[in-house]
Amino acid sequence: TRFYAVPRSVSYMHKPRNHPGWSLEFAYLNVANSEFNGINFTEKKIDILTHLPGIENYQAYTDLKTEIRTDFFGAGGSIKINENLYAGTSMFVSVNSKYTLYQLDIIATPENTLPTDGYIFNNAQYENQEMMKFNDYRLLWKLGMFYKKPRFSAGLNITTPSVGGIYSDGKKVMRKQGQNNITNPETGDPMLNFVVIDYAEKKEITVTAKSPLSIAAGCTYTTPDLKRIFYSTVEYFAGIASYRMVETEEHLNLDEGILMSKGNFNDWLTFTDGANPVFNVALGYRSYLK
DSSP states (O other): OOOOOOEHHHHEEEETTTOOTEEEEEEEEEEEEEEEEEEEEEEEEEEEOOTTTSEEEEEEEEEOOOOOOOOEEEEEEEESSSEEEEEEEEEEEEEEEEEEEEEEEEEESSSOOOBBBBBBOOOOOEEEEEEEEEEEEEEEEEEEEEEOSSEEEEEEEOOOEEEEEEEEEEEEEEEEEEEESSTTTTTOOBOOOOOEEEEGGGGEEEEOOOOOOEEEEEEEEEEEEEEEEEEEEEEOOEEEEEEEEEEOOOOOOOHHHHHHHHHHOOTTTTTEEEEEEEEEEEEEEEEOOO
């Protein structure tokens, strides 16, 4: 129910008069632009606190927001090798921008909050929050070949993985987790009450937002009557092994009980990323009716 548009590419080409076989170009490419906001609320009456008599009002709220955008800014050049063959290369600064906010709140409240039979009722509650935000600037290159005939053309493009962190800004990370009046469902014994929270920003954070190697090829064919054109394109994106995308030094001051209950907190503000290989195939057709 909403609509918005951005230019996926804006470019300027210059052909030097003294070198007619050369072309120089400055370009902006919007490679990715996605946004997601998912909210869910659940409410029911169930006996989730089995060690207490009666049923509880159970409520769970989840909220996930993600914004991902990747832009390329760069320049390149191509040369005409002969009447049918061209080759070119370009260098880009890739800007990877990511923002994610996750929140989970769960609470169980006894229907009867008055003390009965020696029981004192307390709300059982669990919460978990995570936030990550950054802009990361890296370098990458493109290499291309283009073959052209009057009714047939084909092209090949290779995009290198991004390398070298040039600069990053807008960096913020936060994570919070806590529980209160939670019991072991098997024994009914009370578990540790705790709240663990940490936050870091700016120079405290190291960001490495990788992009994969990609290889694309395509061709077009025009029928002899010049009224129909067929298109085909394939592109392969290589996988990226799991890696630390965002990491920082923690500032936690934890007591012994939390350490024994929750374990290692060395990666409390570390966010990992990765990707599986992807292979895309596209087919197109154009027909001039008149």
